Amino acid sequence: MNELHTSRTRELVAVLRRELGGAAPLPPPPPVPEIPLPPARIWPTESHRSSYAERTAGHTTALLGVGHCGTRYHTDLVLQFQAELAVAHGAVATELEADWAEKNGLLPLHTRVSSHREFLLRPDLGRRLNDASVERLRAEARKGVDVQPILADGLSAVACMGAGMELLGHFTRACEARGLSVGTPMCAHHARVWLEDEIGEIVGAKVAAILLGERPGLGTGDGLSAYLVYHPKVGNTDGNRNMMSNIHARGIHPNEAANKLAVLARAMIQQQTSGVSLDLRPLLAELGDAVSGKPQAPQARVRLVEVPR
Amino acid sequence: MTLEPIFPKILSVRRIPGADPALLRAYGADPGRHTSLGLITVDQDDPTYVALDEATKHAEVDVVYARSFYAGSAHASGALSGEILGVIAAADPAEIDAGLDAIIRCLEHDACFYAANAAGTVTVFPHVIASLGRYLSAQAGIAPGSPMAYLVAPPMEATVGLDAALKAADVTAVKVFPPPTETNFAASWLSGSLPACEAAAMAFAAMVVEVAGAPRER
Numbered sequence: 001m002n003e004l005h006t007s008r009t010r011e012l013v014a015v016l017r018r019e020l021g022g023a024a025p026l027p028p029p030p031p032v033p034e035i036p037l038p039p040a041r042i043w044p045t046e047s048h049r050s051s052y053a054e055r056t057a058g059h060t061t062a063l064l065g066v067g068h069c070g071t072r073y074h075t076d077l078v079l080q081f082q083a084e085l086a087v088a089h090g091a092v093a094t095e096l097e098a099d100w101a102e103k104n105g106l107l108p109l110h111t112r113v114s115s116h117r118e119f120l121l122r123p124d125l126g127r128r129l130n131d132a133s134v135e136r137l138r139a140e141a142r143k144g145v146d147v148q149p150i151l152a153d154g155l156s157a158v159a160c161m162g163a164g165m166e167l168l169g170h171f172t173r174a175c176e177a178r179g180l181s182v183g184t185p186m187c188a189h190h191a192r193v194w195l196e197d198e199i200g201e202i203v204g205a206k207v208a209a210i211l212l213g214e215r216p217g218l219g220t221g222d223g224l225s226a227y228l229v230y231h232p233k234v235g236n237t238d239g240n241r242n243m244m245s246n247i248h249a250r251g252i253h254p255n256e257a258a259n260k261l262a263v264l265a266r267a268m269i270q271q272q273t274s275g276v277s278l279d280l281r282p283l284l285a286e287l288g289d290a291v292s293g294k295p296q297a298p299q300a301r302v303r304l305v306e307v308p309r
Numbered sequence: 310m311t312l313e314p315i316f317p318k319i320l321s322v323r324r325i326p327g328a329d330p331a332l333l334r335a336y337g338a339d340p341g342r343h344t345s346l347g348l349i350t351v352d353q354d355d356p357t358y359v360a361l362d363e364a365t366k367h368a369e370v371d372v373v374y375a376r377s378f379y380a381g382s383a384h385a386s387g388a389l390s391g392e393i394l395g396v397i398a399a400a401d402p403a404e405i406d407a408g409l410d411a412i413i414r415c416l417e418h419d420a421c422f423y424a425a426n427a428a429g430t431v432t433v434f435p436h437v438i439a440s441l442g443r444y445l446s447a448q449a450g451i452a453p454g455s456p457m458a459y460l461v462a463p464p465m466e467a468t469v470g471l472d473a474a475l476k477a478a479d480v481t482a483v484k485v486f487p488p489p490t491e492t493n494f495a496a497s498w499l500s501g502s503l504p505a506c507e508a509a510a511m512a513f514a515a516m517v518v519e520v521a522g523a524p525r526e527r
Contacts, residue, residue, distance in 0.1 A: 009436045012511055016514055016515060020518060030418060
């Protein structure tokens with residue numbers, strides 16, 4: 001151990017000292033103190049299983065009841081976690097393609113944000129249209145409609161470009177089937193939820209519905225959310241909105257979601273309110289689980305990585 | 310007795326976790342990377358430079374400040390001043406602890422001056438570093454991990470000794486500090502293979518002893 005931590009200078013000097021005729025040997029150097037060993041590893045010797053925990057974990061795709069090896073997760077789980085995190089990071093970093101709205105026949109709108117980075121850092125700028133978009137909206141959009149749907153990128157352009165058109169189409173048809181007039185289809189770039197207030201106010205819609213990519217979570221970079229508000233106006237808060245999340249292939253299917261959103265929109269117009277003051281009890285039959293207050297049905301996790309065995 | 314080790318005295322050791330950014334900047338640390346400082350004063354400067362370098366091999370610390378005091382420890386400004394103040398900086402206080410431990414270990418067990426005459430009135434520091442850390446390698450402009458001989462003695466002895474060292478082995482002088490330095494000693498850093506550095510250092514020490522024993526023999 002001593003050799004490891006000191007130079008050979010002292011030994012060399014001792015040799016030189018003997019050569020120069022020094023009689024007594026050099027005093028021994030003070031001993032190097034021992035370096036303590038790391039603490040012993042203690043592994044649990046009993047396995048604990050709880051049927052309650054297992055059943056609870058079955059109701060969510062979150063990483064619950066996933067087990068452990070010693071004090072760490074299993075390798076398989078760590079790989080899944082990293083893969084899912086990468087999906088989420090990728091989704092946040094993706095930008096809506098420049099002419100995506102025109103290609104899909106939507107009225108293109110843009111917020112006051114000037115870059116994707118600024119969009120992520122400045123929610124306030126993503127909540128208001130830029131001047132050109134306000135002009136265009138005033139000139140080209142239908143006014144005084146019942147429902148104004150707005151497709152937007154939100155925090156996941158991947159989701160918007162993925163199931164966005166499908167959800168918008170289903171939602172439009174579901175509203176029209178219930179006798180509601182629907183506004184000009186439009187798509188907002190770099191948009192946050194509250195943008196629906198300004199757009200809905202300009203077009204004079206009774207209900208504004210923004211359908212946008214939701215904040216990616218583990219393994220869900222492609223989820224859409226829908227936020228509906230009655231009497232949209234700048235200054236509304238989240239207490240005025242009703243929302244539905246997890247609209248993607250492994251969650252709520254866009255078709256099913258569109259019907260429930262149309263039910264909500266009609267209820268808002270009937271009750272002339274939305275958000276916390278909207279009475280959901282009459283909608284129990286049509287909305288089902290979403291308003292019943294019961295726990296969700298069991299869900300299955302989708303594996304993103306297959307580990308060869 | 311000639312070539313008796315003269316052990317360095319550690320006069321003060323302090324740690325400042327979460328140092329003020331103004332202090333960090335003043336002592337050459339980067340508030341963006343460093344939060345904590347470790348400070349040490351010792352009555353021998355050159356063993357401390359070696360020990361500070363040693364710390365960079367044991368912990369994620371940067372030597373941000375190390376200066377010798379004028380005229381050495383015999384003329385110190387206070388009981389704790391000694392001959393040098395060394396400052397290490399790190400991103401967290403645990404690294405500072407590990408770094409200070411390495412410095413103290415090196416000063417107590419390794420690097421030291423030796424008496425070059427029986428009275429101990431002439432001293433020599435013929436130290437060989439087998440593997441340079443990040444601090445001295447940057448100062449010397451050679452790669453970390455290379456060997457280096459760190460040679461110090463008073464002006465006359467060091468000058469004659471350096472010539473002997475350079476002629477004794479295949480080494481190159483990467484840096485020579487002619488007198489007067491802050492402490493009025495003279496120093497040189499030699500680079501070469503480890504055996505060459507060792508041979509040069511011992512030739513230096515032998516010559517310093519010879520000059521100290523026969524100062525007026527031409």
